[in-house]
Amino acid sequence: MLIDFINILLSFDTYLLSFVQNYGILTYAILFIIIVCETGLVVTPFLPGDSLLFTAGALAAFDVLNIFVLFPLLVVAAILGDSLNYWIGRTWGSAIAKNAARGNRFIKEAHIRQARLFYLRHGGKTIILARFAPIVRTFAPFIAGIARMQYPRFLYYNITGGIAWVSIFLLGGYFFGAIPFVQDNFSLLIIVIIIISLLPLLQLRKKRKKK
Numbered sequence: 419m420l421i422d423f424i425n426i427l428l429s430f431d432t433y434l435l436s437f438v439q440n441y442g443i444l445t446y447a448i449l450f451i452i453i454v455c456e457t458g459l460v461v462t463p464f465l466p467g468d469s470l471l472f473t474a475g476a477l478a479a480f481d482v483l484n485i486f487v488l489f490p491l492l493v494v495a496a497i498l499g500d501s502l503n504y505w506i507g508r509t510w511g512s513a514i515a516k517n518a519a520r521g522n523r524f525i526k527e528a529h530i531r532q533a534r535l536f537y538l539r540h541g542g543k544t545i546i547l548a549r550f551a552p553i554v555r556t557f558a559p560f561i562a563g564i565a566r567m568q569y570p571r572f573l574y575y576n577i578t579g580g581i582a583w584v585s586i587f588l589l590g591g592y593f594f595g596a597i598p599f600v601q602d603n604f605s606l607l608i609i610v611i612i613i614i615s616l617l618p619l620l621q622l623r624k625k626r627k628k629k
Contacts, residue, residue, distance in 0.1 A: 434473050438482055446487060449474060450495045456556065457499030460506070463556035468587050475591025485592055492588060496580035500545070500559040504572055507563025537565040545572060546579035550586075 438445045449470070456465035471492065478485040537544065541562060548558035562572055594600045600607065 434470070435477060435482065438477065445483065446491060449488070450491055453492055453495035454499040454502070457496055457559070458502035460503065460556055460560050463553040467552060467555070471584060471587035472591035472595060475588040476595025479592045479595055485588075489584065489588060493581055493584045496549075496584055497577055500576045500580065501573065503556070503559035504563040504567075504569070504576070507560035508566060509563070511564040511566060533561055533565040537562055537567040541565070541567045542571065542575040545575040546582065549579040549583040
């Protein structure tokens with residue numbers, strides 16, 4: 419029973435239509451919780467994100483779900499998730515820093531200093547671009563919290579990135595999800611979007627190495 423529930427949770431995008439048919443309005447709450455957890459908890463980066471937004475948008479195009487409810491709801495979920503992750507990182511940051519100062523073999527004090535310097539210079543770009551990279555988007559706000567990135571600045575880019583992420587995938591599903599080519603090549607399209615979004619981050623890394 420538990421294994422079945424976990425399998426459904428991990429592949430909730432594929433079960434979304436049947437879930438709507440069986441549970442109706444409760445679906446909105448489940449979508450909200452999954453997006454909050456996928457972006458807000460470092461232990462749940464495996465939950466569906468991009469594909470779930472796209473599938474929800476596609477179902478909204480057929481009036482199975484309401485796009486005018488989905489859009490603000492999931493934008494709030496995305497922003498709330500990143501903020502939660504930031505504050506978890508910031509709260510644990512002191513303990514992690516103390517561990518590093520004592521010579522932790524996995525986390526070095528130099529690593530934390532580098533993270534703080536990186537987020538001071540490139541934190542805004544990182545928070546926005548990380549939205550489009552699965553797993554990376556779960557850890558980016560957590561590390562921003564550890565690096566003690568200023569919260570007002572973090573929140574600005576969090577809101578910008580959250581709106582952009584939900585807009586592209588949810589509205590992408592709404593407007594293009596019914597096209598057979600998109601349905602058949604959805605995984606490939608996700609990979610292309612991820613690669614494009616990571617290019618600026620890779621460029622920043624190259625510049626750092628040169629310096």
